[in-house]
Amino acid sequence: MTLDDPGNVAEFREPRPIHISGYERQQNDFYPTPAWVTEALLDCVTLRGPAWEPCCGDGAMARVIQDRGHRVVASDLVDRGYGEHGVDFLAARTFPEGCQSMVTNPPYGDGGGSVKGVHARGALLGFTHHAIKLTEQADGQLALLVRFQWLAGRKAASLISSGPLSKIVVLRRRIRWFDMGPMTNHGQHHHAWLFWDCHHERGKPPEMLFAG
Numbered sequence: 254m255t256l257d258d259p260g261n262v263a264e265f266r267e268p269r270p271i272h273i274s275g276y277e278r279q280q281n282d283f284y285p286t287p288a289w290v291t292e293a294l295l296d297c298v299t300l301r302g303p304a305w306e307p308c309c310g311d312g313a314m315a316r317v318i319q320d321r322g323h324r325v326v327a328s329d330l331v332d333r334g335y336g337e338h339g340v341d342f343l344a345a346r347t348f349p350e351g352c353q354s355m356v357t358n359p360p361y362g363d364g365g366g367s368v369k370g371v372h373a374r375g376a377l378l379g380f381t382h383h384a385i386k387l388t389e390q391a392d393g394q395l396a397l398l399v400r401f402q403w404l405a406g407r408k409a410a411s412l413i414s415s416g417p418l419s420k421i422v423v424l425r426r427r428i429r430w431f432d433m434g435p436m437t438n439h440g441q442h443h444h445a446w447l448f449w450d451c452h453h454e455r456g457k458p459p460e461m462l463f464a465g
C-alpha cells in the first residue's frame with residue numbers, strides 16, 4: 254500500500270457502532286448459541302451437580318451440557334419447543350430444586366429489543382444482578398455468556414465484581430449467531446463466559462482463560 258495506491262480501502266472503513274449488526278433483532282432476543290461456545294466453557298470449568306438453563310430457547314446450550322453428563326433443568330419465558338415455557342427468570346426466587354449451577358446466554362436486550370415488553374436498555378445488568386443473587390442463595394455456580402466489551406462498562410464491572418467471580422473464559426473466535434448463507438456477516442463481537450462460584454476463595458482474583 255502507498256499513498257497513491259491505498260490498497261484494500263475496506264480496511265479503513267469506519268467500524269460499525271457496537272450494537273448495529275445490520276439485522277433486525279429477534280423477539281425476546283432469541284439467538285441459539287453454537288455448540289462450540291458451550292463446549293469451550295465446559296472445557297474450562299467443572300459444574301457441581303445438575304444445572305439450570307433458565308433462558309433455554311430451543312435447547313442449543315442445554316443439550317451440550319447434557320451431553321457432558323449433567324442433568325439440566327431447562328426453562329424459558331417463550332415456548333420454543335424445548336424445556337418448560339412460561340417461566341420468567343426475573344420472577345424466580347430460587348434455583349429449581351436440586352440445581353447447583355446456572356448456565357445461560359441471557360437476553361442482551363439492546364438494539365431496541367425488549368424483555369417482557371419493557372424497553373430493555375440495561376436489562377442485562379438487571380438480569381445479571383438477579384442471577385448473582387440467586388446463585389449466592391444457592392451457594393452455587395453461575396456461567397453467563399456476555400459480550401467482551403460489556404465487562405468494561407462502569408456499572409457492569411462493579412456488578413460483576415460484587416459476586417464470587419472465579420473465571421473469565423475469553424472466546425478467541427467470534428460467534429456467528431445465525432447463518433444466512435453468503436449474506437451472513439462475520440461475527441461482530443467478541444464474547445466471554447463469566448463464571449462465578451460460591452466456593453471460590455473470597456478475595457482471590459479471578460483467573461482469565463482463553464478458549465474456543
Ligand SMILES: C[S@@+](CC[C@H](N)C(=O)[O-])C[C@H]1O[C@@H](n2cnc3c(N)ncnc32)[C@H](O)[C@@H]1O
Nearest residue numbers: 281283284285286308309310313330341342358
Ligand atoms: C439469546 S437467547 C439464548 C437461548 C439459549 N440460552 C441459547 O444459548 O441457545 C435468549 C432466550 O432468553 C429468553 N428470555 C428472554 N427473557 C426471558 C425471561 N425474562 N425469562 C426467561 N427467558 C427469557 C428468550 O425467549 C430467548 O429464548
